[in-house]
Amino acid sequence: MLDVVVLVSGGGTNLQAVMDAVDEGRITNARIAGVISNNPNAYALERARKKGIANCCISPKMFETREEFNEKFLEAVDEMEPDLIVLAGFLVVIPPVMIRKYRNQIINIHPSLIPSFCGKGYYGLKVHEAALERGVKVTGATVHFVDEGTDTGPIILQKAVEIRQEDTPEALQRRVMEQAEWKILPQAVDLIANGKIKVVDNQVRFL
Ligand code: GAR
Numbered sequence: 160m161l162d163v164v165v166l167v168s169g170g171g172t173n174l175q176a177v178m179d180a181v182d183e184g185r186i187t188n189a190r191i192a193g194v195i196s197n198n199p200n201a202y203a204l205e206r207a208r209k210k211g212i213a214n215c216c217i218s219p220k221m222f223e224t225r226e227e228f229n230e231k232f233l234e235a236v237d238e239m240e241p242d243l244i245v246l247a248g249f250l251v252v253i254p255p256v257m258i259r260k261y262r263n264q265i266i267n268i269h270p271s272l273i274p275s276f277c278g279k280g281y282y283g284l285k286v287h288e289a290a291l292e293r294g295v296k297v298t299g300a301t302v303h304f305v306d307e308g309t310d311t312g313p314i315i316l317q318k319a320v321e322i323r324q325e326d327t328p329e330a331l332q333r334r335v336m337e338q339a340e341w342k343i344l345p346q347a348v349d350l351i352a353n354g355k356i357k358v359v360d361n362q363v364r365f366l
Pocket of ligand 1: 170336
């Protein structure tokens with residue numbers, strides 16, 4: 160049984176999608192061991208509480224230095240003894256020491272088709288604003304392993320979503336979530352939980 164820890168900062172709809180998939184048997188061999196937020200007001204924490212899932216809040220704002228935060232953050236994650244860490248709209252940079260410790264055990268959902276509209280500064284609504292600004296006709300979402308770069312790790316799953324002429328960033332964000340994110344994030348967790356994925360030469364191979 161894979162113990163999954165989900166890191167969140169906001170509404171937690173992706174966390175909800177993973178919780179629902181566990182309940183409905185679309186994710187097998189996994190359970191959510193805990194939820195950690197950097198934002199005390201994140202609705203994601205409420206979603207965890209409602210489910211009786213262990214949860215806590217730890218934010219850089221609670222510490223004098225980033226080093227101190229990084230240390231306590233790693234301790235909080237370690238305490239939950241995760242086999243897999245899921246970044247579900249988590250907006251804090253993962254400390255390099257945590258990436259090394261949990262190599263190929265951290266995955267992230269990003270709301271575009273990487274390598275488009277990703278990297279530093281591309282998060283949340285900004286990604287969809289950039290896609291509309293550029294006038295692309297197709298966007299989507301990507302689940303990838305987390306390495307030392309920003310959105311640079313091995314890609315696990317991607318799903319395309321068509322852009323409509325009348326789209327606003329908010330409408331597009333919602334459709335990318337519904338049609339792509341809430342599907343491929345649970346799928347990726349299920350693949351990992353069932354040993355169906357291996358990273359070879361920095362690329363994901365399906366077994
Ligand atoms: C999601 O759209 C996720 O892809 C995005 O934040 C949103 C969180 O929503 N993540 C990033 O932009 C990471 N670079 P949620 O809290 O409702 O799951």
